[in-house]
Amino acid sequence: MPKMKRCRTKPKLMAILCIATFMSIATYSYLQNQKFSFMLVVKNSICQGIVVNDTITPLRDNRTFIIAPYFDNRENRMIRVIAIVHHKEVKELYCRFCHPSKNETHIYRAEIHVLSEKFGFPYGATHLLCLQPKDWDPPYMIIQRYPNDNTGPLPLFEIRNREPEGSLVDFTVCISTMFGDYNNVLQFVQSMEMYKILGVGRVVIYKNNCSQLMEKVLDFYVAEGLVEIIPWPIDLYLSVSSQWHYSMDPKDIGYYGQVTALNDCVYRNMYRSKYVLLNDIDEIILPIQYPDWKSMMQTLRNQHPDAAVFLFENHLFPEHVFTPNDPFNISSWRKIPGTNILQHVFREPNRMLFFNPRKMIIDPRKVVQQSVHKVLQAYGGKVYVPMNVGFLFHCRATKQSPLPRESLIRDISLWRYNVSLVGNVSKVLHQIAL
Structure with a gap:
């Protein structure tokens, strides 16, 4: 009798197991295709x-x-x-x-x-x-x-952002990425000191590599509490391009993964900073009607309370064009490698039919996806800031054929800060013993 019972039970168990297996596979296949449900x-x-x-x-x-x-x-x-x-x-x-x-x-x-x-x-x-x-x-x-x-x-x-990390500051500048054995020491120090004058609380740098001299400068600003270094060894894993488009340099990823670094910087500082500025090392968002970023953003925020991003026009000051009768050819700066931005006050005019990329100040709590020159997704609108309110001072080599001096526009907006800037830069260079 027991033997007959076992013979009758086995097929039932097999059938149940088969049905259960089939249902599991079917459920797995269905749920795989559902958003957030698997x-x-x-x-x-x-x-x-x-x-x-x-x-x-x-x-x-x-x-x-x-x-x-x-x-x-x-x-x-x-x-x-x-x-x-x-x-x-x-x-x-x-x-x-x-x-x-x-x-x-x-x-x-x-x-x-x-x-x-x-x-x-x-x-x-x-x-x-x-x-x-x-x-x-x-x-x-x-x-x-x-x-x-x-x-x-x-x-x-x-998992980050469970609790606020670090002190809350008004402005954080995200710089991505530092690569190519970067050695523009003088312009970097001038930018850091300009950021401090304008109200920065933190500068986050995604660093791939730089010169030994630049390492010394970074160590100074890290010890001061201004700069936070995020190691960015992307070239250990991917072939990286120093160009922005694949057609210009066909590698795995463009510009040392700049877009990824910017997105990480937005989320890293989402609850550590009221505003985040996204720009390159050779760029400064320069207020015109206001003495600093805080007073400028208070006005812009009052005018546009629901905005997520404030975009500033890019204006190029070519580094090969020097001001005549240069009042800022400072002898103690001459041996420091890099560009002296105070010597370059002629900007290129906007080119008709050419895209003029902008950089931005964002509210990080309203931004979802970020790119280099625009926000891809946000919980708020965007504001194109008029040039008479503020613009992007961009001092580097020109990418077009050099224009004659008479075609350039003299713009000494940066000189508003020359007394504080010269004194602060000279002090830092002395402290670092450059």
């Missing part, structure tokens, strides 16, 4: 991960590079991961959250948002979006290529 909860599992402190962390596929995850509570309590991915080859990624007290793992399929401005390069700045598990705030997470990847310890990333 989740596996694995009981009795342990997160085996190694906490990473590097700025750029490659995943095992070598097609995905994680910068940092940020808690984004502006909608849906999601985790937004700043990353770099190969936009054609990476189609699936998963976020894993581990609950230590419940001893369970939550695995979600990530939404992959490759930013629209890739400029033709195969790798681009990317936002990975995952909903956070309900009822708890995981401090760490894992990004993996497959939902069932349990092969050894994986990189464990701390």
Whole structure:
């Protein structure tokens, strides 16, 4: 009798197992295609991960590079991961959250948002979006290529923006990226001192490399508390272009991953700074009607309370054109490598039918996706700031055929600050013993 019972039970068990397996596969396939809905909860599992402190962390596929995850509570309590991915080859990624007290793992399929401005390069700045598990705030997470990847310890990333990090300042300048053995020491010091005059609280620099002399200058400003260095060794993982478009230099990613660094800087300073300025080292947003950024932005904010971004016209002051009867040819500065911006007060006129790129001051809590010359997605509008209110002073080599001096426009707006600037720069150069 027992033997007959076992014979009758076995087919039933097999049928149940087959149906369960089929339903699991069908459910898995369906949920894979749903936004924010695919989740596996694995009981009795342990997160085996190694906490990473590097700025750029490659995943095992070598097609995905994680910068940092940020808690984004502006909608849906999601985790937004700043990353770099190969936009054609990476189609699936998963976020894993581990609950230590419940001893369970939550695995979600990530939404992959490759930013629209890739400029033709195969790798681009990317936002990975995952909903956070309900009822708890995981401090760490894992990004993996497959939902069932349990092969050894994986990189464990701390989720930023849970709590404010660092002191709240009015203005943070994001500079990305410093590369090419950068050695324009004099212009860099002048820019830092101008930023301080205008009201900066923090300067964040994504540094790939620079000269030894420049390292000495950076060390000074880091010790002073002004500069924060974010290591940016992107060339260890990808072939990088010093040009902005793939057609100009066909590599893996453009301009040393500038767009990715800018997005990371926005989220890194979202709750550390009231405003964030996004510009290059050779650029200064210069107020015209106001003495500093704070007074200028108070007026602009009162006029445009819902704006997320304030865009300033770029005006080029070519470094090969010097002012005659130069009052700022200072002897103690002559041996310092780099450009003396006070000697260049002739700007190029706007070119008809040419795009004049702008740089910006943003409210980081209203910005979602950022590019070099524009915000790609935001919870607010944009304001084109008139030139008589403020503009972008940009001193570098011209990219067009040199214009005759009579075609240039004399503009001494920068000289409003010459007394403070000269004194502060000379003091810093003396302190650094350059």
